[in-house]
Amino acid sequence: MAAVGAAGPALGGAGQAPVAGAAGGPGGVSAAPPQKSEMSTMLQQLNLESIRTRSHDLFTEISSIIQSFQTVPHNTWPEVLGQFSMVNVRLLKLVEDIKQILKMFVVHPKNVNAEIAAILPVMLSSKLLPEMEQEEAALKEQILAGVSNLPIQLQTEKLQKQIGMVNKACEIAEKALTDTRKIYGLGSRQIPVLNPPLDKAQVAKIAEQEKLLRSAVNVGEGLRLLPNERQQPVSLPQHLVEALQSSDGGSSYQNTGASKGVALQPSVTAHVSTPQQVAAAQILNRNVPSPVPMLGSTPLDGTTASPMFANSPRSGNTIMAEASPQQQQQSILQRQKVQQMQKQQQLQQQQQQLRQPGTAQIGQAHFQQLQHQAQLQLQAQERHHLQLQLQQQRLQHQQQLQSGSLQPGQQLQQSLGQNHLAQSGQLKPHLGSIGASAAGGLFGNAQISSNMMPNAGANMQPQAAMLQQRLHLSAVGMGATGQPQRTLPSQLLTDPRTQSAAANLGLPLQQQLVGGQSNFNSMLNPNQTINFGQQRQPPPQQ
Amino acid sequence: MECIMQGIIETQHVEGLAVLLQGLCGSQRQAVKIHDLCLKSGPNLGQVPSEMHLMCDLSHQEPRWIVRHVGGAMRGAGAEQMPALVRSVLNCRISNNALRFFHSLGYKLDHELLQTGFKFQFHKVVPITVSVTSVCKIPKLHMIEEAVPITPGLQLVEVSASTSGDNYTEVAAAVSGLAEQLAPLLHLSKPGVLTGVVPTASAAASSLTSRATKVP
Numbered sequence: 094m095a096a097v098g099a100a101g102p103a104l105g106g107a108g109q110a111p112v113a114g115a116a117g118g119p120g121g122v123s124a125a126p127p128q129k130s131e132m133s134t135m136l137q138q139l140n141l142e143s144i145r146t147r148s149h150d151l152f153t154e155i156s157s158i159i160q161s162f163q164t165v166p167h168n169t170w171p172e173v174l175g176q177f178s179m180v181n182v183r184l185l186k187l188v189e190d191i192k193q194i195l196k197m198f199v200v201h202p203k204n205v206n207a208e209i210a211a212i213l214p215v216m217l218s219s220k221l222l223p224e225m226e227q228e229e230a231a232l233k234e235q236i237l238a239g240v241s242n243l244p245i246q247l248q249t250e251k252l253q254k255q256i257g258m259v260n261k262a263c264e265i266a267e268k269a270l271t272d273t274r275k276i277y278g279l280g281s282r283q284i285p286v287l288n289p290p291l292d293k294a295q296v297a298k299i300a301e302q303e304k305l306l307r308s309a310v311n312v313g314e315g316l317r318l319l320p321n322e323r324q325q326p327v328s329l330p331q332h333l334v335e336a337l338q339s340s341d342g343g344s345s346y347q348n349t350g351a352s353k354g355v356a357l358q359p360s361v362t363a364h365v366s367t368p369q370q371v372a373a374a375q376i377l378n379r380n381v382p383s384p385v386p387m388l389g390s391t392p393l394d395g396t397t398a399s400p401m402f403a404n405s406p407r408s409g410n411t412i413m414a415e416a417s418p419q420q421q422q423q424s425i426l427q428r429q430k431v432q433q434m435q436k437q438q439q440l441q442q443q444q445q446q447l448r449q450p451g452t453a454q455i456g457q458a459h460f461q462q463l464q465h466q467a468q469l470q471l472q473a474q475e476r477h478h479l480q481l482q483l484q485q486q487r488l489q490h491q492q493q494l495q496s497g498s499l500q501p502g503q504q505l506q507q508s509l510g511q512n513h514l515a516q517s518g519q520l521k522p523h524l525g526s527i528g529a530s531a532a533g534g535l536f537g538n539a540q541i542s543s544n545m546m547p548n549a550g551a552n553m554q555p556q557a558a559m560l561q562q563r564l565h566l567s568a569v570g571m572g573a574t575g576q577p578q579r580t581l582p583s584q585l586l587t588d589p590r591t592q593s594a595a596a597n598l599g600l601p602l603q604q605q606l607v608g609g610q611s612n613f614n615s616m617l618n619p620n621q622t623i624n625f626g627q628q629r630q631p632p633p634q635q
Numbered sequence: 636m637e638c639i640m641q642g643i644i645e646t647q648h649v650e651g652l653a654v655l656l657q658g659l660c661g662s663q664r665q666a667v668k669i670h671d672l673c674l675k676s677g678p679n680l681g682q683v684p685s686e687m688h689l690m691c692d693l694s695h696q697e698p699r700w701i702v703r704h705v706g707g708a709m710r711g712a713g714a715e716q717m718p719a720l721v722r723s724v725l726n727c728r729i730s731n732n733a734l735r736f737f738h739s740l741g742y743k744l745d746h747e748l749l750q751t752g753f754k755f756q757f758h759k760v761v762p763i764t765v766s767v768t769s770v771c772k773i774p775k776l777h778m779i780e781e782a783v784p785i786t787p788g789l790q791l792v793e794v795s796a797s798t799s800g801d802n803y804t805e806v807a808a809a810v811s812g813l814a815e816q817l818a819p820l821l822h823l824s825k826p827g828v829l830t831g832v833v834p835t836a837s838a839a840a841s842s843l844t845s846r847a848t849k850v851p
Contacts, residue, residue, distance in 0.1 A: 302786040316746035332698035336734045
C-alpha cells in the first residue's frame with residue numbers, strides 16, 4: 094500500500110518507489126532466528142530478479158507513454174488511457190506479489206505496532222545480513238590479499254593490471270576458439286579458399302581440354318576412325334544387334350555387297366561371319382558406291398561424249414578437223430551398236446538388282462512393268478530397223494536411178510550411211526524415251542517432258558526444229574503409252590517428203606539433223622540427271 | 636527449335652553441381668546414357684552432305700532410338716545479343732531399324748560417341764533440361780564398353796529448352812536466368828564459345844558438398 098500510495102500521485106517518482114521497495118526488501122533485517130527460516134523461504138519467494146525486471150519494464154513503459162504525448166500528435170485519448178490501464182494492471186500485480194514479503198522487510202508507520210516494536214531497530218538498520226557480510230569479507234580478502242597494505246593508488250593500479258591480464262587471457266582464448274573453428278569448418282558459413290588459385294599453365298591446359306571437348310560434341314572432331322582402324326566389331330552391343338537385325342537374316346546386306354563388285358574393301362569380303370557385322374562395315378564403308386552403280390560407266394553429262402557428235406555446239410573446234418562424212422557415218426554406226434549393247438546391259442542389271450529383296454521394294458512391281466515395256470519396245474525397234482532398211486534401200490536405188498551421178502561405191506556407202514542415219518535418228522529418241530520412261534516412271538513423265546520441251550525448241554534451226562519437236566512428241570508419247578505409237582517416227586522419216594527434202598538439200602541437212610538430234614540427246618541427259626534420285630538409268634548417249 | 640547453352644565443369648566439382656541442381660530443381664535426377672551415331676549422307680543425296688544423329692537411349696531397360704537433326708542457328712543482331720543459342724532442331728522417336736533404314740538411304744557413319752551422366756528437369760516458364768555428362772569416344776567400331784572419356788578432367792553441361800518461333804526471347808531469358816544461378820560453379824555460353832573454368836568453382840563446390848554431408 095505504501096508502494097501504491099507512492100506510485101499513484103507522483104508519476105515522476107514512480108520508478109523510485111518500486112525500486113525503493115525492492116531495495117528495502119533485502120535491506121530489511123530480521124534478527125530473530127525463528128524468523129530466519131521463514132526469511133529464507135520468504136527470500137526465495139521474493140525472487141528479487143523478477144521483481145527487478147518487472148519494475149524496470151513498468152518504468153520504461155510509463156516513460157514511453159509519457160513521451161508519446163509529445164511525439165505522436167494524433168494519439169487519441171482513449172488509446173492512451175488503454176495503455177495506462179495496462180500498466181496499472183501490471184503494477185497492481187507486482188505490488189500484490191511483494192506486499193506480503195514487504196511486510197517483513199519494510200517498515201511502514203501504519204504497520205508499526207507492539208509486535209514489531211522489538212525488531213524495529215533491526216529492520217530499520219541497513220546492515221547486511223551476516224551471511225552476505227561474510228561473503229563480502231571473503232571476496233575482499235581474496236582480491237586485496239597482496240595489496241592491502243599498500244597505498245590506495247598502488248592498490249588501484251595493481252587491481253587494474255589484474256583486470257587487464259584477465260581481459261587478455263579472455264581475448265586469447267576467444268581467438269584460439271575461432272581459429273580452431275575455422276580449421277575444422279565447424280559452425281562458420283564462410284569457408285576460406287583452401288585450394289591455391291590456378292596458375293597460367295593449368296588454365297592453358299584446361300582451355301585446351303575445353304576446346305577438344307566442345308569440338309568433339311558439336312562437330313565430331315577427333316572422333317572419326319581412320320579407315321585402317323575400322324575393323325569388324327567382334328561383338329556388337331545388344332541395342333545394335335537388335336537394330337541391325339533384318340527380316341531375312343541379313344542376307345540382303347550380303348547380296349548387295351556382292352553385287353557391288355567394283356569398289357568393296359577386301360575386309361568386307363574376308364569377314365563374312367555375321368550379317369550384322371557386314372552390315373556394320375557397310376554402313377561405315379564410304380567406298381561402297383550407291384545402289385545403282387553404272388557398269389557401263391557412261392558419264393552423266395555429255396561433256397566427254399559430245400565432241401564425237403557432228404556439229405555439236407560443244408565440240409566446235411574438234412569436229413571441223415574430222416574427216417569425211419563417210420567416217421562420221423561409220424562412227425555413228427558404231428555408236429548405235431554400242432548404245433544397243435548398253436541398253437541391254439542396263440536392262441539386265443535392273444533385273445538382277447530387282448530380284449534382290451533388299452533394295453527398291455517400293456517401286457518394284459512398277460519397275461518390272463516398265464522393264465517389260467522397254468524390252469518390247471526394243472524388240473519392236475529391231476523389227477523396224479529391218480523394215481526401214483529395206484524401204485530405204487529401195488528409195489536409195491530410186492534416187493540413184495534418178496540422179497545417176499553418184500558412183501556405185503559411194504552410192505552404196507551413202508545409202509548405208511543414210512540408212513543408218515535414219516535408224517540412229519529413229520533409235521535415239523526411242524532410247525531416250527525408254528530411258529526417260531523407265532527411270533522416270535518413279536518420278537513422273539510429265540516433269541521430264543516439260544523439261545525437254547523448252548530445251549528442245551531452243552537451239553534448233555526451224556526445219557530441224559519442227560522435225561525435232563515431232564520426234565520428241567512421238568518419243569514422249571511412246572514412252573507414255575508404249576507400243577501403238579512407234580510407227581510414227583518411222584513414218585516421218587520414210588515420208589517421201591522428208592526423204593526428197595533431204596536428198597535435195599544434200600547431206601548437210603541430215604548432218605544437221607543428226608547434230609540436232611545429238612543436241613537433243615545431250616540436252617536430255619542433264620535434264621534427266623536433275624530429276625532422278627538413286628534409281629537412275631543413265632540415258633543412252635552418243 | 637531449341638534454346639541451348641553449354642559449359643564445362645571439372646569432374647571434381649560435379650557432385651557440388653549435382654547438389655545445387657537438386658536444390659534448385661526439387662525433383663530427382665535422371666540417369667543419362669546415350670549412344671550417339673552421327674550419320675552423313677552420301678554424294679547421291681544432294682550437293683551438300685546432310686547430317687543426322689541417331690541417338691540410342693540406353694538408360695532404360697528397352698533401348699529407345701531417337702533421330703535428331705540439328706539445323707542452322709538463328710542469325711542476326713538480336714541473336715548475337717542473346718546469351719543462349721537458338722537453333723532449329725528436330726527430334727523424333729523412331730523404331731530400332733532406323734540404322735538400316737538410313738543406311739539404305741545412303742547415309743554413312745561419320746562418327747559416334749557415348750554420353751553418360753545425369754540430367755534434371757526444371758520448370759521455369761518452360762521445361763528446361765540441364766544435363767551433366769561425360770563425353771566418351773569409342774575407339775573401336777560400336778564397342779561402347781571400351782568407351783574412353785575424351786577429356787577425363789572435364790565434363791559437359793548443357794542447358795536446353797525447346798522453343799517456338801514466337802517465344803524464343805522469353806525462353807532464352809529463362810535459360811540464361813538459370814545459368815546465372817549456376818554462376819558460382821560454371822560459366823555457360825553458346826555452343827562453340829570457349830569459357831574456361833570459374834575460379835570460385837572449387838570453393839563453391841566444397842561448400843555445397845560440405846553442407847550436404849552435415850545433414851543427418
